[in-house]
Amino acid sequence: MNNTRTLKKVIFIMGVSGCGKSTIGKLLSEGLKIPFFDGDDFHPESNVAKMSSGQALNDDDRQGWLETLNDLGKKQLTKDSCVIVCSALKQKYRDILSRNIQSETKWVHLSGSFEQIFERVNSRPNHFMPSELLKSQFDILENPEDALQIDISLTPEHIIKTIKQKLMNTSEFGLFGLGVMGKSLCRNLANNGFKISMFNRHVDGVEEDVAKNFKAEYSELSQAEAFDDISTFVNSLQQPRRIMLMVNAGKTIDYVIEDLLPHLSEKDILIDGGNSNYVKTKERCDYLKTKGIHFIGAGVSGGEEGALKGPSIMPSGDFEAYNNVKVFLEKISAKDQNGLPCCTYVGPEGSGHFIKMVHNGIEYVEMQLLAEVSTILENLGQNPDDIANTLENWKDTASSYLLEITTAIFRKKEGDDWLVNKILDKAGNKGTGNWTTIASAQLGVPSTLIASALFSRYISFYKEERIHLNKNFKTIISSEMNVTTNDVLEAYQFARIINHYQGFKLIAEASNKFSWNLNLSEISRIWTNGCIIRSTLMEDLVEVFKNTTNILTNPQLIDLVNQYKPSAKKVVSQCILNDITTPALGEAVQFFNGITTKYTSANIIQAQRDYFGAHTYQRLDDTSGKSHHTNWN
Structure with a gap:
């Protein structure tokens, strides 16, 4: 991919009238050999007349002018970078100026005291804005958090040198840890036009020149900087620094934080993109707050492919800090059916990692249900190709990413046999299912399907014992199970609704317990693409959660549950009679009976x-x- 667009930026020089924006803007454009535009030249005549008469512009006056400058920036980006001078005193003005080009926008704030600038304004001949209006500009000025702050007391030459050094030669975003997910996120950031710095540790004979070799492997990383020294990595980043940690959850995160702290400055931002425990995320937020450092816990779902092409991202923590990194996270995330990013500010503390944990719990169940369904289809006499065809036919009514990949799995052959038949039946887990089950117990929420799916993995791990016990106990093998593939589909659909009910119930209870004020509709929306549990059911829940926090009160879902339940009972009964293990399907029926028993x-x-x-x-x-x-x- 051609990566020249990483060099294309709109540099806005902002500040109150008289701070020297035009002078610095012209010098910078000459030094960088890119076009220069003075925002004042784009004011409509009505604005010029109003200011000349001594009246301050209001927001309505500025709206069209700001939109014109935004269009100018977008047009210029199709050709080259540019410098635009504009007062941009309020955050909402800057939001308009950078609309749809946030990742290509750079801000330089020329700041000084009222006295300094008042003297400058009075000394300018033939300027249409009287100095009396200067105070109104200072009154509405909202200092930008994400701008390069420049003291106007410096000489123009010093200012230009500082801008070039800190804005043009430094990276916007840092990625710490180049495992599978870290590498994919780096390529995603680079492909989206961001200048990044990448770090991976150096271990003699084990991990040497990882970042440098990774950069050389992909053309889109040509503008990226590669490091194995923490100090030079941190110093390569613009301030406030934005560093995403993609390292193993647990103590490793704490070790990395301690290694980084001596090199960080106040208001720098660390983002934990791993599967960290939400309790630890809250502790890290509180700890780093005492150091003046912002911490964001961001769940990231989508695996290696999602990280590269667009994951679902669930950030939480300090909202002000999120606003400083959202352009990066939202740009690289997947997009929903309306083109909106599958990334949203979830809430405070560790809420982002909490909902990622629940996401993984729901994922455990969805995987287990598909495994059970496939076992039933096999007992109905279907070979892997037949099972794949059956699952393929379910896409119209039960479409999901996991259904899609399970279909592909059953089609894969190795030699004359199907690969799935050669895989050892011992399922691993990385801990998030455990955490979800523990959190459910601590909060008193009956997430029984998640526990069932987790313990099914544990049972699978006792392979040798299962083989031994199988010899001791007779298994009933029926020549024919009295169910149809449609019965199995409806049982599967029934259990999926119960699974999503339990998962979102856990999120709702945690939100109430911890006063997180989580938005279930928005959470389901960012799970409609990019993540592992994306599905048409999830898309339906976006609307359902706009009116309720309990999906079993929704009229359409009530009708579906009533429609599917007879098949679920029939399938589970037949499986019990035929000694077919279906713990998740069975638990869905048992839980539903319990939760609906008066x-x-x-x-x-x-x-x-x-x-x-x-x-x-x-x-x-x-x-x-x-x-x-x-x-x-």
Whole structure:
């Protein structure tokens, strides 16, 4: 891919009138040999007349002017970089100026005291803006967080040198850790026009010149900087520095933070893009806040391909810091069906890593359900090609990324046999399923399907014991299971709805418990593309969650559950009768029966607890909420 666009930037020189914007802008454009435009030249006559009469412009006056300059910047980017001088005193003005070109926009703020600039304005001949209006500009000035701050007391030559050194020769974004995901994200950032710095540690004889060799491997990284020294890596970045950590979760993150801290400055931003535990993310946020460093915990889903072509990203932490990195994260993320980025500010603290954890829990279940469904189809006499064809036919009603890849898996052959038949039946896990199950228990939320999928992986790992026990116990093998492929499809659809109910219920309960104020509709929206659990069901949930936090209260889903439940009961019953293991499908039916039962057997549990431990109980015929105890002997 041609990467020359990484050099194309719109450099906005901003500040109040009289700070020297035009002088610096012209000198910079000459030094960089790129076009220069003075924003004042693009004011409509009505604005010029208004300012000449001593009246300050309001936001309505500026709207069209700002849009004109934004169009100018976009037009220039098709040819080359450029310098545009514009006061841009408010953040919303800067948002208009950089609309749709955020990644190509650079800000330079020329700042000085009112006294300094007042004197300058008074000394300028024939300027249409009287110095009396200067105070109104200072009054509305909102200092930009993401601009290169330049003191106007410096000489023009010094200012130009500083801009060139800190803006043009430094990187916008740093990526720390070049594993599979880190490398893919680097290429994604570079392909989207960002100048990046890449770091990977140096270990003699094990990891040597990783960043340098990676850069040489891909043409899109020609403008990237490669490092194996932390100090030079950090110093290669524009301030405030934005560094994304793509290293193993756990203690490694803490070690990396401690290694980076001596080289960082106040307001720098660290982004943890790994699968970190949300509790640890909150602790790191609090710790780094004492150092003046912002910390963002960002769940990233999509695997190697998603990281390269567009993942789903779930950032959380300090909102001000997110605004400083969102242009990067949103640009590289996948896009939903409306073209919006599958990246959104989730909420405070570790909420981004929490919903990534739940995402992985839902993913565990979706994978387990497809494995169980495939086993049932196999017992119906289908070979892997037949199973692939059946799953392919389900795409119209149950489309998902995991269904798609499972179909492909069953088609893959190695020699004369299907590869899936040669894979050892021991499933691994990296811990997020454990964390989701633990969090569910801590929050008192019955995420039974996630626990079932997790423990199914644990059972699979006891391969030798399973072989031994299989010899001790007879398995009923029926010549014919009394179910159709449509029954299996409907049972699968039933269980998927229950899975998504439980997953989002866990998110909603955590949001209430921790006062995160999470938006379930927005979370489901960023899960409609890029991530592993993207599906048409997820797309439907975007609208469902606009009106409820409980999908089992939605009329359309109620109808579907009622339609699918008979098939789910039939399939699970047949599997039990034929000794076919379907823990997730079975748990979906059991959980649904429990959550929809008006009076459960929990009264007996309470009586037992009161009998042996005097734990008391409440009575149906006493609405006061009073606790009762009985001497049961």
